[in-house]
Amino acid sequence: MLKLEKRQADSRLMSYVSPLIAIVLTLLAGALLFSVLGHDPLHALYTFFISPLTNAYGWTELGIKVAPLLLCAMGLTLCYRAKIWNIGAEGQFIMGALGGSMAALQFLDAESRWVLVPILISGSISGLLWGALAAWLKTRFNANEILTTIMLNYIALNALLYAVHGPLRDPAGFNFPESAMFADAALLPLFSDDYRLNISILFALFFTVVIWTVMARSWVGYQIQVLGEDAKAARYAGFNTNRLTWFALLVCGALAGLAGVAEVTGPIGQLIPHVSPGYGYAAIIVVFLGRMQPFGILLASMLLALTFMGGEMVQIEMSLPKSLTGLFQGMLLFFLLAADLLISYRIVFQPRTARA
Amino acid sequence: MPAQESTMRLHLSxxxxxxxxxxxxxxxxxxxxxxxTHALLGENGAGKSTLMKIIYGVIKPDAGKIVWQGEAIxxxxxxHARQLGIGMVFQHFSLFETxxxxxxxxxxxxxDExxxxxxxxERIREISTHYGMALDPDRHVHTLSVGAxxxxxxxxxxxxxxxxxxxDEPTSVLTPQEVRELFRTLKTLAAEGCSILFISHKLDEVTELCNAATVLRNGRVxxxxxxxxxxxxDLARMMVGEDTPLNQNYQKAEGGETALSLNNLSFTPEDPxxxxxxxxxxxxxxxxxLGIAGVAGNGQDELCALLSGEETTSPESIELLGQNIGAMSPDQRRRLGFAFVPEExxxxxxxxxxxxxxxxLLSSSHRDLKANGWINYRxxxxFARDIIEKYNVKCANEYAQAKSLSGGNLQKFIIGREIEQQPKLLVCSHPTWGVDIGAAILIRHALIQLRDEGAAIIVVSEDIDELYQxxxxxxxxxxxxxxxxxxxxDVGIETLGQWMAGQFGHDSANPSSLESAHA
Known part of the structure; x- marks a missing residue:
């Protein structure tokens, strides 16, 4: 008879093994799914997970997708360490893209690269303000941030749709819901003309290091962790809970906003209705899969970036729907949450004993 | 102590x-x-409660035999236990207050009953009067005192x-007078042939009430x-083992200048x-x-939170060394020389x-351990190592998780952390609650030493023996x-008991009016 038994202490080993278990189970479930759909499961998994990375172009495309995931994930890490369950990176990303685009459209004739500075800043500030809204609702009205940030995501999406269908629509764009193409000077510099990879990946890596140093060494990072682990201890120590909440949500908003503006000034080059394929949501999975540790988050962001590419690949090569991306991401989170049970519990085998 | 089968009510082996x-x-x-009336003695964590729950059928033992009235069951x-005639009163009551x-x-x-x-x-009235603990069956439970x-x-x-x-530790929630009433009831019960299993770690109570005792330590008899x-x-020796000193008498001190004063402090908590x-x-x-006695839930938590700054009030109602601190945050108060050992x-x-x-770092960040927002972890x-060494905290090393320490060792660590900040005022809530005797002695000793160094100390506790000590x-x-x-x-146990029951005005009140003071 199998029985779950509470461990004496949480298993450190299992907290690292659990993501691997989740990945293996996701692959198995994926294989099952493909074979039910009538495809060779091995070939399908190969197409989904490996063929995107068989050439240098694929790796640079991965980098393009890792950057926004990493930026959002680091911001979310700050929030989740404080147990502020911000689901709003998606909305903050969209607002960043929207605010950045509004700035970029002011500089359609720009020649100087320096225009990128006000564009990136206005994108970051737009995301920050969107995060501030959630912080204000939480600290002023004690409104649950899970609900408010989800609702703010939809508001952001509708604001974006309004903008591309209305004020920001390209007058010369044949009524397509898109903005004008940004000036070349307003686009993030590329590493090489052969690939689309731009310097946003450097932003992402830079802020990964910054956020991590803040968490590990700074007083505010310590306070955030205490608040998340034990709110009563934070109160005992006299930490200002509201100020920490503001800090975490503002930083997260700014980073997600930066990711958003880097997307429109990067691979897209204009504002379109679908600026985000769901980076803000996928980043939540990245944070948990990466165990809120910097290196783990880096690896997890690569895996999640791969699911976006894999979805496109199976659509092109096997005419399967792109929404498989969401399916794989969902399974990953699902299996991860299940496997995380083994961090605090272990399965013991109990031979059936005769009982009166 | 061998007994004949006929008189044997319960036999576990x-x-x-x-x-x-x-x-x-x-x-x-x-x-x-x-x-x-059989006492089951032992320190916290000795295994008393587990054994009781086994007898009452709440948990099943892994091995062993239970014989009830000569019959293995x-x-x-x-x-099932109730059917057999076994009743249990838990430490925490299971009553619906409304x-x-x-x-x-x-x-x-x-x-059907x-x-x-x-x-x-009618039966409730009859039985409660018979055993000398009058109860009104129509009263709502939330209007009753803890004793009732x-x-x-x-x-x-x-x-x-x-x-x-x-x-299960029935006296821990009672005032001394209520304890006496309870004991009268129990003696009547025993005289009628009911066996009583009395769990406690208070030796004087056991001596007064019980005529048999089994002592547990670390899960063994x-x-x-x-x-x-x-x-x-001898009883204490059996409880704590050979190598722990049992008791110490401390010199009483007079104290000097006023360190803390509460001035007409009133407070209405948000919690209903x-x-x-x-x-x-x-x-x-x-x-x-300064010791503050009292039965739990009489305002100790609120008072401690107000002193620590977790709750704030008007500035002038709390005065520390001449400064009005009532509205200050915990951090500001610590900078002025305040330290606090909370109950939890x-x-x-x-x-x-x-x-x-x-x-x-939690409570000592103001002590030069950080600069410009960055923590100096070295x-x-x-500092952590100093505390561990000086207060004899048993742990794997300074990177051990707090939850991996036993209650006594963690308490030594927390007390050490607060005392090493050399506070001018230390507030301790239940400093030795649930701590083994060795750690309790070390903690009391540290408090006395801090006092002798000139600090003001407030100890809030339910442990009356400790407060007297x-x-x-x-x-x-x-x-x-x-x-x-x-x-x-100058305060006898009688007087203190009356104070704990809310009778402050006059020194000689009769115990029968206690109930009215509570209601």
């Missing part, structure tokens, strides 16, 4: 219960005779044909005796179940320990999942009001 990482009961033998749960006494009792009875509420009320609520629990057991009554025949010393503090006035002198050590005094190094680590002046809190505070040697 070879009882074993293992929890992950903890052997709670190991090869336990326990024998309770008819009409015997398999206990199938509390309902229901009346009779309704609460009806809930635990079989359906609880249908006629009139008859039930306990009586409801006991009467509930007595309604059945009871042969063994188990009481370490002694059996008749408390009437052996001294309290909190206690409203009413016009508290108190002066604590530097170089003295895990989950307030220390973060369970964080290491001792990180927990060191200094923090040194270490306090220079003593007072009590009841229902959000403070009693007068007098030198400890």
């Amino acid at each position: 070879g009882i074993r219960k293992e929890y992950p990482g903890c052997l709670a009961n190991d090869d336990i033998e326990l024998l309770v005779n008819a009409g015997e 398999q206990m199938n749960g509390p309902a 229901l009346t006494v009779a309704e609460n009792i009806a809930l635990s009875l079989p359906a 609880s249908r006629d509420m009139e008859a039930l009320s 609520q306990q009586r409801v629990e006991i009467v509930r057991c007595l309604l059945q044909d009871i042969k063994l009554l188990i009481l 370490t002694g059996r005796c008749n408390p009437q025949e052996v001294s309290s010393e 179940f909190g206690v409203t503090l009413n016009n508290l006035n108190l002066k604590v002198k530097a170089g003295e320990i 050590r895990l989950g307030r005094g220390a973060v369970p999942n964080m290491s001792l190094v990180e927990n060191t 200094k923090v680590r040194e 270490i306090s220079d002046r003593i007072g009590a809190i009841c229902d959000g009001q403070l009693s007068p505070v007098k030198p400890t040697q």
